[in-house]
Amino acid sequence: MEHYTMNLTLKIWRQPNTQSPGRFETYPVSNISSEMSFLEMIDVLNEQLIKDGKEPVAFDHDCREGICGMCSMYINGRPHGPWQNNTTCQLHMRAYQDGDTITIEPWRANSFPVIKDLMVDRSAFDRIIQAGGYISVNTGSAVDANAIAVEKDHADAAFAAAACIGCGACVAACKNSSAMLFVSAKVSHLALLPQGSPERKSRAVNMVAQMDKEGFGACTNTGACEAVCPKGISIENIARLNREYMMAGLSAD
Amino acid sequence: MLDSKIPAGTLDQKWTYYKGHCKLVNPANKRKLEVIVVGTGLAGASAAASLGELGYKVKAFCFQDSPRRAHSIAAQGGINAAKNYQNDGDSVFRLFYDTVKGGDYRAREANVHRLAEVSVSIIDQCVAQGVPFARDYGGLLNNRSFGGTQVKRTFYAAGQTGQQLLIGAYQALERQVALGNVTMYSRHEMLDVVVVDGKARGIICRNLVTGELERHFGHAVLLCTGGYGNVFYLSTNAMGSNVTAAWKAHKKGAYFANPCFTQIHPTCIPVSGDHQSKLTLMSESLRNDGRIWVPKQKGDKRKANDIPEEDRDYYLERRYPAFGNLVPRDVASRAAKERCDAGYGVGTTGQAVYLDFKFNLINKYGRAEANKLGIQNPDTETLMRLGKEVVKEEYGNLFDMYEKITGENPYEVPMRIYPAVHYTMGGLWVDYELMTSVKGLYALGEANFSDHGANRLGASALMQGLADGYFVIPYTIGNYLADDIATKPIPTDHPAFAEAEKSAADRIHNLMNIQGKQTVESFHKRLGKIIWDKCGMARSEEGLKEAIRDIQALKNEFWSDVRIPGVIEGMNPELDKAGRVADFIELGELMCRDALDRAESCGGHFREESQTEDGEALRKDDEYAYVAAWQFQGEHEWSLHKEALTFEIAKPSQRSYK
Numbered sequence: 001m002e003h004y005t006m007n008l009t010l011k012i013w014r015q016p017n018t019q020s021p022g023r024f025e026t027y028p029v030s031n032i033s034s035e036m037s038f039l040e041m042i043d044v045l046n047e048q049l050i051k052d053g054k055e056p057v058a059f060d061h062d063c064r065e066g067i068c069g070m071c072s073m074y075i076n077g078r079p080h081g082p083w084q085n086n087t088t089c090q091l092h093m094r095a096y097q098d099g100d101t102i103t104i105e106p107w108r109a110n111s112f113p114v115i116k117d118l119m120v121d122r123s124a125f126d127r128i129i130q131a132g133g134y135i136s137v138n139t140g141s142a143v144d145a146n147a148i149a150v151e152k153d154h155a156d157a158a159f160a161a162a163a164c165i166g167c168g169a170c171v172a173a174c175k176n177s178s179a180m181l182f183v184s185a186k187v188s189h190l191a192l193l194p195q196g197s198p199e200r201k202s203r204a205v206n207m208v209a210q211m212d213k214e215g216f217g218a219c220t221n222t223g224a225c226e227a228v229c230p231k232g233i234s235i236e237n238i239a240r241l242n243r244e245y246m247m248a249g250l251s252a253d
Numbered sequence: 254m255l256d257s258k259i260p261a262g263t264l265d266q267k268w269t270y271y272k273g274h275c276k277l278v279n280p281a282n283k284r285k286l287e288v289i290v291v292g293t294g295l296a297g298a299s300a301a302a303s304l305g306e307l308g309y310k311v312k313a314f315c316f317q318d319s320p321r322r323a324h325s326i327a328a329q330g331g332i333n334a335a336k337n338y339q340n341d342g343d344s345v346f347r348l349f350y351d352t353v354k355g356g357d358y359r360a361r362e363a364n365v366h367r368l369a370e371v372s373v374s375i376i377d378q379c380v381a382q383g384v385p386f387a388r389d390y391g392g393l394l395n396n397r398s399f400g401g402t403q404v405k406r407t408f409y410a411a412g413q414t415g416q417q418l419l420i421g422a423y424q425a426l427e428r429q430v431a432l433g434n435v436t437m438y439s440r441h442e443m444l445d446v447v448v449v450d451g452k453a454r455g456i457i458c459r460n461l462v463t464g465e466l467e468r469h470f471g472h473a474v475l476l477c478t479g480g481y482g483n484v485f486y487l488s489t490n491a492m493g494s495n496v497t498a499a500w501k502a503h504k505k506g507a508y509f510a511n512p513c514f515t516q517i518h519p520t521c522i523p524v525s526g527d528h529q530s531k532l533t534l535m536s537e538s539l540r541n542d543g544r545i546w547v548p549k550q551k552g553d554k555r556k557a558n559d560i561p562e563e564d565r566d567y568y569l570e571r572r573y574p575a576f577g578n579l580v581p582r583d584v585a586s587r588a589a590k591e592r593c594d595a596g597y598g599v600g601t602t603g604q605a606v607y608l609d610f611k612f613n614l615i616n617k618y619g620r621a622e623a624n625k626l627g628i629q630n631p632d633t634e635t636l637m638r639l640g641k642e643v644v645k646e647e648y649g650n651l652f653d654m655y656e657k658i659t660g661e662n663p664y665e666v667p668m669r670i671y672p673a674v675h676y677t678m679g680g681l682w683v684d685y686e687l688m689t690s691v692k693g694l695y696a697l698g699e700a701n702f703s704d705h706g707a708n709r710l711g712a713s714a715l716m717q718g719l720a721d722g723y724f725v726i727p728y729t730i731g732n733y734l735a736d737d738i739a740t741k742p743i744p745t746d747h748p749a750f751a752e753a754e755k756s757a758a759d760r761i762h763n764l765m766n767i768q769g770k771q772t773v774e775s776f777h778k779r780l781g782k783i784i785w786d787k788c789g790m791a792r793s794e795e796g797l798k799e800a801i802r803d804i805q806a807l808k809n810e811f812w813s814d815v816r817i818p819g820v821i822e823g824m825n826p827e828l829d830k831a832g833r834v835a836d837f838i839e840l841g842e843l844m845c846r847d848a849l850d851r852a853e854s855c856g857g858h859f860r861e862e863s864q865t866e867d868g869e870a871l872r873k874d875d876e877y878a879y880v881a882a883w884q885f886q887g888e889h890e891w892s893l894h895k896e897a898l899t900f901e902i903a904k905p906s907q908r909s910y911k
Contacts, residue, residue, distance in 0.1 A: 017823060035525040037658075043530055043774070050772050050827065055818050058826055060318060062491040064531045066654060067416055068322040083657070090657045115462055116824045119318075123439070126319050130431035134424035135383045139303040139723045142374070142381035146338060149392030159385035159410060162417060166321055193383050 004034045006098035010045065012057055013105045018113050018121075024103075034094040038081060039064060039071065041093055059118040066090040066230065069165030072172075073118055074105040079169035079228045087167065087230040107168055109177035111215045122168050124214040125182060131210035132203035133186040135196050148194055158192040161185045163231040170225035170233075176217030181225035183207050184241035185233045191244055201248035208245055255508075255882055255896045258684040259363045264902050265345075268367040271685075272728055276735035283308035286734050287742060289456055289471030291443045291498050293320030295415075295715055296698025297477030298422035299722025305429030307727055309734075312469055313426065313435055314458060316442045316493055316829075321423040324479060324491040325718060328415025329536035329651060331397060331407035332379075332715040334372040339396050343404040345369045350903050352713060355401040355581050356678070356706020357856035357872060358905040359511070361880070361898065363685060364703045371724040372716050376408055378723055382421040386410050397647075399711035400537050401581035401910075407712045412536055412651040418715055422722070441467070442829060443498040444757040446474060446505045446694060449749045453505075453694035457753045459761075461829060464822045466754050468745035472737050473693045473730060476502055477722065480677035480699040482515065484837045484844065485789070486781020488674035489521060489534040495833040496840050499681050499700050507689035508882035508894060510682035510702035512840065513848035516709055516857045517790050518675030519585035522658050522668075523605040532673040533658060535608070535651055537711040540578045542617065542644065543608040543668070545569050545585070547597040557599070557607055557667045568592055576910040583708045583857045583870075584910060586672035590790050591868065593671070600669045609667035614640035672790065676714060678705040678857065679847070682882040682896075686729035687721060690882075693733060697721035702880065707856025761821055764831050769814030773831045776811050780804065780838055788845050793861040797849040804842045805889065811838060843883060843891060850893065853877045874905050 007030040015022025029045050036044075039061055046056035062070040071088040075081035081091040096102065104118065112120040150158075162185070170181035187204050190196030196203075219238060226235045260271040278286065286309050290301040293315040301313040315323060335348040348369040353360055376394075380386065386408050387395040396405040410417040429435040440461040447455035447468070455470040481496035482488035503509045520535045546565045553560060569588055570577045580588075589606050592598065599605050619636030622643060628635065641664055645652070655663045681689050681696035683703055688695050698718035705713065743750075787793075787800035811834070819825040854863040854870035855877070863871045880896040 033526055033528060036528045037530070040528045040530050044528065047772055047774060050816060050818050053818070056827060058824060062317055062322055062493050063324060063327045064492060065327055065489075065533045066657075067327050067413065068317070068324070068491065070317060070322050085653070086657060090654065092657065092660070094660060119824070122318060126321075126427060126430075126437070126439075129424060129427045134428045135381065136428065137378075137381040137425075138306040139299075139378060139425075139727065140374075142377035145336070145376045145380040145386075146393050148380060150388055151392055152388050152390050155385055155388045155392070158383070159387075159417075162383075162385050162410075162420065163413065165416070166319065189385070190383050193385070195381055195383050 004098070006032050006034070006093070006096060006100070008032055008096065009101040011101065011103040012118070014057070014117055015114050017116055022114065032093055034092070036093045037064065037089060038091040038093065039089050057118060058116040061089055064089040067165060069167040072107050072120060072167055072169070074107060074172055076103050079107070079172040080230055085230060085232045107172035109171045111177060111179070112168060112171065122166070124216070125166050125168065125179070127214065128179065128183060128207055128210045129186065132199065132206040133190070135190060136199060150193060154192045158189050161188040161192070161233065161237055164233050165231055167230060169228045169230060171216065173224040173228040174217065175222065175224070176220060178219045178225070179211050179214070179216040180219035180238050180241065181229065181233055181235065183211050184237035187241045187244055188237040191240065200244060201251065204241060204244040205248050255682070255894050256684065257361065257896060258686055259361070260685065264362060264366050267363050268370055275728055275732040278731045278735050278738065280308050282738040284310065286310065286737065287312065287471045288730065289469060289474045290314070290477060291456065291475065292323065292477035292479060292700070293423070293426065294323035294325035294477060294479055294698060295419055295422055295718030296700070296722045297323065297475070298419065298426045299719050300475055300477060300697055300726050301435050302422060302425035302429050303723050303727045304730070305432070305434035308434070311429070311435040312438065312471065314438045314441045314443060316440065316461060318439055320426055320437060320439060321420060323419060324494050325715065326416045326419045327489070327491065328715050329412040329534060330399065330538035331409035331414045331712040332375070332418060333399070333406050333710070333712040334376045334408060334716065335369055335406060336373055336376060338394060339405045341404045343406050347404065348372060348406065351402050352704070352710060353706065353900070353903040354908060355708055355710040357708050357908060358706065358874065358878070358900060358903070359514070359855055359898065360704055360706030362900055362902060367725065368704050368717055368720050371720045374724055375716060375719045379418055379421050382425060384410065384417045384421040397538055398541055398579065400540060400579045400585065401710045407538070409538065411646070412538070412648050415715060418719065422719070443501070444832070445501045445753045446691070447749050447753045448505055448691060449743055449747060452692045454743050455745065455750060457750070457757045459757070462824055464825060466757055468750045468754055470742050470745055472734060472740060473695065475695045475697055475726065476681065476700050477697045478700045480680065481837070481840055482674045482677050484780065484841050485674040485785050486777050487524065487529060487532050487785070489518065489532050492531060495836070497833050497836045499696070500836040500840055502681060502689065502691065502694060504885050506691045507694060507696070508682035508884050509679070509843060510880050510882045511679035511707070511847065512844045512883070513788065513851060513858050514678035514707050514856060515674060516582060516676040516678060517586045517672045519582055519589055519672050520608060520670045521673035521675070522655065523600060523602065523671040533654065534673070534675060535655060535668060535670060536648070537582065539608060539648060539651065542613040543578070543610045544612055545578055545606055545608055547592045547599060547606050551596045557609070566597070573910045580910045581708055581710060586790060587859060589672055605669040605671045607667035608670045610644065610663065611667070614644060614664070618643040676709055678702065678707060678709055682880065686732060687726060688729070688733065695726065695730070697726060707858055760832070761828065764815070764828065764835070765817055765821055767813065767815050767817070769816050771814050772816060773827055773834050776807065776815060777834045777837070780807060780834070780841055783807070784841050784844065788848050791859050791861050792848045794849065794852070797845045800845045801842055804838060804845065808838045811835065842889065846891065847881055847883065850881060851877055872907065878905070
């Protein structure tokens with residue numbers, strides 16, 4: 001792969017805290033290597049800002065290998081930038097050319113208030129998990145692992161749903177700010193496994209109720225969430241959630 | 254002086270004996286006892302959840318925005334357990350023995366045996382939680398093998414095992430939050446331990462959003478804060494991984510053990526330039542199916558696929574025929590360094606070797622699939638195609654990750670890899686009960702030193718984190734808290750809290766007032782370079798002495814010329830980072846001192862002065878069969894306490910993987 005360097009113009013959302021209004025600021029960056037990751041490019045900008053006596057851009061990031069789900073930039077109108085099945089931290093600068101202008105915003109959703117600059121508060125996701133995104137088993141009370149056989153197809157499908165990293169790109173991409181893909185991934189993961197079966201009804205009902213309480217919008221099946229999901233979580237999971245939810249309603253006591 | 258509190262009895266009966274005789278706390282009293290858990294990775298989340306289930310009042314803290322983000326999530330390859338589901342000769346004893354041997358006889362036998370014993374329960378627990386481990390068509394669990402072992406005992410979920418285990422623990426934790434047994438504080442960083450009458454009774458932490466300092470009481474404090482690999486600047490750790498909590502505990506009296514035992518992982522994506530902010534691991538499990546090689550000719554500039562078989566040096570298979578590509582990590586890393594230093598390295602920097610999947614894609618997976626499908630005499634192309642499908646299922650996410658980072662397709666061309674800092678075996682000294690040398694202060698998971706000796710085997714970090722959190726601390730903490738049931742919560746206006754908060758606040762003010770010229774990042778990079786060059790894969794007396802001088806000078810420069818923008822009140826990631834780097838600088842000095850003290854080679858610690866004629870590590874059991882536990886005495890001053898290691902069952906021998 002040919003390496004090259006580029007000069008870019010960045011338009012970045014700056015907002016001092018949740019209460020204050022924000023605005024776009026424009027920054028030039030130069031000599032960016034095509035080998036850099038997108039966040040390393042932001043590191044270059046921040047080092048420059050600090051040297052110039054300005055405040056660096058605050059953004060969430062941690063593992064920088066696409067698995068922790070912390071990074072969360074809305075890049076040129078798309079969560080996590082232009083690559084498919086990808087997180088911002090794994091986006092590399094060879095996706096851009098010399099002279100490009102890149103607009104960077106935080107996730108936009110009422111349920112994810114901006115904390116500072118590009119950082120948002122995603123604690124609503126934790127509260128949705130608290131509502132039922134688990135199997136109630138205390139430490140020590142498990143049976144032998146091979147006492148529960150799981151059909152390989154089901155195990156694989158559960159794994160595919162469990163690959164969700166909770167980044168919130170699905171919400172950010174959705175015109176309704178719906179969290180259905182996130183919720184359905186967890187409901188599917190656990191409903192597909194025999195271990196998760198005893199609680200499947202209450203889980204679906206309670207998680208959806210919490211999602212609504214957090215103010216996430218409704219799902220209108222546009223599929224924008226699936227298109228931007230860094231882990232390729234399928235909207236089939238949303239169909240499964242709807243079935244689980246309906247079954248729970250039909251068989252309610 | 255150092256009492257490791259190893260229970261009486263034969264090795265295989267110690268844990269059973271302990272569990273049968275430790276003190277218990279009745280359920281009504283548990284509700285009156287508060288426990289602080291710092292860090293929510295595998296050790297912290299499993300401990301917080303399990304203690305919450307038992308009825309303790311738990312407060313859990315993490316610096317990330319959610320407990321689910323802790324860096325355990327990035328573990329790829331798997332988790333070991335002595336289930337012997339494969340009927341290939343595994344047992345608790347074998348796992349124990351492999352771990353002690355793999356650790357080059359610098360771990361505590363009793364701890365390791367307990368780890369091997371509880372490993373089987375971990376898998377049961379995780380499956381019950383819904384962790385989607387890989388399965389066979391019969392619906393039962395699958396295994397793979399890892400370095401340093403000759404059995405298949407590693408359970409896995411594609412290349413995302415850590416993620417799945419952490420989500421299991423996280424869900425258990427969130428369930429306890431919902432039940433009101435655990436209170437979760439995310440975006441909080443611990444800045445000090447509060448010690449009252451010689452016992453840990455709370456912490457001071459900074460709310461990273463508001464910038465406020467907070468005081469929290471606990472009858473006991475658990476540090477589950479991970480390792481200190483980021484002292485090297487470049488490592489496979491997450492950007493936020495830091496030593497601050499452990500270091501503050503150290504300065505409050507907790508001994509730091511074997512800090513020089515750091516693991517350099519052989520298979521990481523090489524550095525691409527000065528901009529590099531972190532390194533990415535390619536799971537050790539890939540060594541099951543990838544063959545490592547360099548060209549036989551120095552400076553061979555041909556493309557990898559153009560170099561014919563006879564011009565390739567599969568140096569691990571050549572040097573270590575018994576274990577081949579599956580030698581332990583320390584051995585594989587040094588062998589790669591040796592080839593690259595000798596001028597055989599590949600890639601633009603010459604600091605890389607090839608990890609090549611083609612042979613097994615075709616011969617192992619391709620042929621097996623062809624047989625299954627009844628394809629007679631398949632051509633290479635068909636075998637490649639069939640093999641790719643299997644490999645995609647096993648490691649697809651890793652191959653994708655490699656391609657995103659390097660722009661190269663590892664199904665077509667060999668991966669380029671080079672060793673990188675990955676894990677730290679050293680950590681806070683703990684006794685058998687995981688208590689540090691400060692009463693009531695515990696260290697779990699990578700934050701402690703206890704189970705991996707001088708080198709950790711692959712897929713054992715997840716095992717240890719979960720063992721400590723799910724199955725060890727729930728027993729051992731009871732043995733301590735049983736004597737504390739009459740202790741009322743100490744109000745946080747107690748002078749010890751006020752004093753600890755003031756010292757944390759003073760330090761923050763001092764940092765902000767420097768107003769120098771150099772960024773925190775630039776200091777961190779310089780520290781990393783010193784440590785990597787002189788306390789990395791090879792260490793010498795001269796180099797270590799230089800490093801200590803360099804680090805001391807760097808410390809002075811940091812405290813007089815660092816520039817931190819922004820304000821104290823409110824979010825300030827640069828300020829947070831400055832505090833962490835300041836602690837890394839101090840730890841770096843201790844690492845070098847420890848490495849200097851240990852004039853032997855063992856595991857990941859290779860002293861150039863101590864090697865065999867053919868360049869293998871030379872251990873010196875008569876002089877160095879001890880844990881080096883360092884007590885903080887003041888700036889640049891430590892005293893050394895030695896915990897002698899005795900091996901009743903796994904008798905030390907020079908490790909050989911030949």
